Amino acid sequence: MKFFTTLAMIMFAGLANADTLSMPTGPVVLTVTGQIAHTNGDGIAQFDQAMLADLAQRDTVTNTPWFGEPHTFSGPLGAAILDAVGATGDTLQVVALNDYAAEVPAQDLRDFDVVFATHLDGNLMSVRDKGPLFLIYPFDEVPDLFNEVYFGRSVWQITRIDVQG
Structure with missing residues (x-):
């Protein structure tokens, strides 16, 4: 009986925390607000580099209008x-x-498998290098994205995302 009581407590504890994220232990580099269900603060979700690194990642090698040659941008998938x-x-x-x-x-x-790049050519992106986050579309994989509309959406030095209706 004690086993089942313990199992039930673990299951309910997991459900109680289903809408919360772990707390950042390092400096916060991204805050997400708005229409979100999972938080780690009062209506906000904050991420440090380690939390972002725990998400599904992607490397995108692409040309951009901001660099003279292709570079490898790595980081969590926007999705x-x-x-x-x-x-x-x-x-x-x-x-x-x-x-x-x-x-x-x-x-x-x-x-489009958009990446919130934290790394440029394997190096952590500093603010000087358009970090800590740079929204990168796969311009070379989807050539139709290589235009002013998507360039304007490719924000660098990202600090916040507000999810709206």
């Missing part, structure tokens, strides 16, 4: 971030350190 926070909105307001913001359709992150 993995949406899933981690339980995002339900259709539009993302992606905000940079300098308050530049772009509206990005949430569906872009699922349709």
Whole structure:
């Protein structure tokens, strides 16, 4: 009987925490707000580098208009971030350190394997290198994305995402 009581407690504890994320232990590099179901603060989800590294990752080797040659951008898939926070909105307001913001359709992150790059050519991206996060579309894989619309959505020095309806 004690076994079943313990098992039930573990199961209910897991359900009670189903809507929460672990707490960051390092400096917070990304805050997600808005229409999200999973949080680790008062209506917000904060991520440090280690938490982002635990999400599904992708390497994208691509040309961009900001560099003269192809580079490898690595980091969590945008869809993995949406899933981690339980995002339900259709539009993302992606905000940079300098308050530049772009509206990005949430569906872009699922349709195009968009990466929130934390690394450039294997090196952690500093603010000087467009870090800590840089939204990268797979421009070389999907040439139709290589245009001003998607360049404008490719925010760098990202600090915040607001998930909107």
